[in-house]
Amino acid sequence: MLALLLVVFLTTGCARTVTSYVTYGDEMVVDVTLRGNIDPNTNRYFLVLARTPAYRVPLPPPDNIDFEMIEPGTTPRNGLPADYYSNFYASWEGYCIVDPGGYFLVDGPFVLGAPVTREVIAGLGAVTTQLKFNFELSRAFGAAIPDTVYFDLVTVPWPDDVARLPADHLAATDAYISKIAGSTITVVDDPNPALNAALDITRCTVTIQ
Numbered sequence: 001m002l003a004l005l006l007v008v009f010l011t012t013g014c015a016r017t018v019t020s021y022v023t024y025g026d027e028m029v030v031d032v033t034l035r036g037n038i039d040p041n042t043n044r045y046f047l048v049l050a051r052t053p054a055y056r057v058p059l060p061p062p063d064n065i066d067f068e069m070i071e072p073g074t075t076p077r078n079g080l081p082a083d084y085y086s087n088f089y090a091s092w093e094g095y096c097i098v099d100p101g102g103y104f105l106v107d108g109p110f111v112l113g114a115p116v117t118r119e120v121i122a123g124l125g126a127v128t129t130q131l132k133f134n135f136e137l138s139r140a141f142g143a144a145i146p147d148t149v150y151f152d153l154v155t156v157p158w159p160d161d162v163a164r165l166p167a168d169h170l171a172a173t174d175a176y177i178s179k180i181a182g183s184t185i186t187v188v189d190d191p192n193p194a195l196n197a198a199l200d201i202t203r204c205t206v207t208i209q
Contacts, residue, residue: 025181025208027123032131036197045098057089069166072110094140103133155199167199
């Protein structure tokens with residue numbers, strides 16, 4: 001019996017199948033550098049999230065002088081609310097905004113007349129040239145996180161009495177990232193000395209954990 005077992009072992013051998021597993025992350029870590037210190041009292045900072053590259057945000061002048069960069073549900077000084085939803089908000093999956101109260105996440109979908117709810121994700125912390133925050137992708141996208149997350153960062157001066165047109169955004173075409181854990185992308189934006197330094201984006205690094 002021992003000999004038989006030995007023969008069977010020798011003839012059958014020991015085959016191994018190596019299976020590769022891919023780990024997907026649910027946390028997006030964002031690190032933005034501006035040319036000057038952040039100033040949420042007089043400006044706002046948006047990170048817009050989307051499932052497809054076809055999403056749109058209002059661009060800075062001279063490419064856009066008609067649409068403000070404001071939150072869904074806000075009454076614009078320029079244009080009609082319906083136009084903001086059809087041109088922009090309908091293509092967003094969610095967004096983060098930085099204001100004097102801290103860092104907030106708002107998930108979509110965004111429909112005209114429907115309320116939006118902010119979720120606090122961090123306090124402001126020390127005032128530096130960087131915006132740093134992280135959040136769970138599932139809070140913006142739900143359970144069906146897309147394989148690729150598209151994003152844009154937009155800075156906006158925030159006056160009380162005039163239209164709030166965007167000042168800067170990520171003009172690069174590679175502002176997207178895989179949901180695979182460990183993925184990272186750095187988007188470099190050329191400085192613009194004509195802008196207020198608190199609105200001038202120089203770098204945005206996004207990592208998935």
